[in-house]
Amino acid sequence: MKTIIGNIERSSLDIEDLASLQEKLQELLNGKRYLLVLDDVWNEDQQKWDNLRAVLKVGASGASVLTTTRLEKVGSIMGTSQTYHLSNLSPHDSLLLFMQRAFGQQREANPNLVAIGK
Structure with missing residues (x-):
C-alpha cells in the first residue's frame, strides 16, 4: 500500500x-x-x-x-x-524481444550474444 x-x-x-x-x-x-x-x-x-x-x-x-x-x-x-x-512467445518473437532489450537501437548485434539468445 x-x-x-x-x-x-x-x-x-x-x-x-x-x-x-x-x-x-x-x-x-x-x-x-x-x-x-x-x-x-x-x-x-x-x-x-x-x-x-x-x-x-x-x-x-x-x-x-x-x-x-x-x-x-x-x-x-x-x-x-x-x-x-x-500463450508463450514463439521462439522467433522471443529472440526479437531479447535482441531489442540486449542491443537496443544498435544496428549490429554481438554474434556471441545472439547465439546465447537462441
Missing part, C-alpha cells in the same frame, strides 16, 4: 503502520475512478488481499484493478471477475 500511495502522490511516505496506510489510501481513492495495475504478483496471503480489497472499494463506479501473475491461485484469492491466459 505504501508503494501505491507513493505513486499516487509522487512522493515518499513516512507512514509505516497498516491502519494509517489503509486510511491514507482510502482518502486518496475515495469516489475516484482508477486503474490500478499490479504486475507480477506472487503473494498468496488471503488476509492481505482482503485488506487491500476493502480499501479499494471506496473507488467510484468503473474503478478497476488489473493484475498479472504466474500463479492461478493468486487470481482465485483476489476474486477476479475474468481471467485471461496468455
